[in-house]
Each structure stands twice: as structure tokens, then as C-alpha cells.
Amino acid sequence: MRKIDILGTKYTVEIKRRDKDGYLSVHGEAGAYCNFHEKKIVCDSLECSDLSKIETDRLLKQYLRHEILHAFLFESGLGFDSISDAGAWAINEEMVDWFAIQCPKIFHVYNKLGVL
Numbered sequence: 127m128r129k130i131d132i133l134g135t136k137y138t139v140e141i142k143r144r145d146k147d148g149y150l151s152v153h154g155e156a157g158a159y160c161n162f163h164e165k166k167i168v169c170d171s172l173e174c175s176d177l178s179k180i181e182t183d184r185l186l187k188q189y190l191r192h193e194i195l196h197a198f199l200f201e202s203g204l205g206f207d208s209i210s211d212a213g214a215w216a217i218n219e220e221m222v223d224w225f226a227i228q229c230p231k232i233f234h235v236y237n238k239l240g241v242l
Contacts, residue, residue: 138165141186142168158190160194160200162196192222192226
């Protein structure tokens with residue numbers, strides 16, 4: 127278990143076996159989640175998967191980036207204030223996933239240009 131700071135709010139980050147976490151065991155499609163109320167991010171350890179160590183590490187990092195982005199949006203006050211007929215854009219899975227996947231590429235360019 128680790129503690130991280132999300133805009134001044136402490137969140138715990140836990141890597142758990144799917145069968146040891148109530149939410150992950152019930153929601154089979156979820157690899158991770160961010161609980162805004164309890165201020166925690168939980169990721170499936172992927173211990174029971176057929177993935178290689180490299181694939182497991184890559185997927186865990188992607189899960190963490192995704193859930194950390196959810197926490198930043200929530201702690202920015204955007205979590206539920208963006209409700210529309212199509213749902214809240216700030217908790218939209220596709221948008222958050224896009225950022226989680228593209229951030230390393232964007233940061234690579236930023237680093238290369240020295241603009242961080």
C-alpha cells in the first residue's frame with residue numbers, strides 16, 4: 127500500500143488479488159477503480175492471469191495512470207459537476223483512457239523539448 131498526493135488530498139494505492147477485493151471480484155471487467163469517497167485506488171494484481179511479467183507491468187501502469195486521472199478530475203471538482211444527458215464528461219471512461227494511454231507519449235515530447 128502506498129500513499130500519493132492528489133491536489134492536496136492523500137489517496138492510498140493498493141495492488142490486490144481480484145478475489146481479495148469485493149469490487150474487483152464482482153466487476154469482472156474492471157482491472158482497477160478509484161473510490162473517491164474512501165480516497166483510494168485499487169488495481170488487480172493480475173496474479174491469476176496468463177500475462178508475462180512485462181505485460182503485467184505494462185497493464186498495471188496503464189491501470190494506475192487511468193485511475194490517477196480519475197482522482198485528479200474528481201479532486202479538481204469536475205467529477206460530478208459535468209453531468210449532461212450523455213453522462214459526466216469528467217468521468218467518461220473513453221476520455222480518461224485516452225489520456226492514460228497518451229500521457230507517456232505526450233510527456234516524452236515535452237521532455238524532448240524541455241517544456242515540463
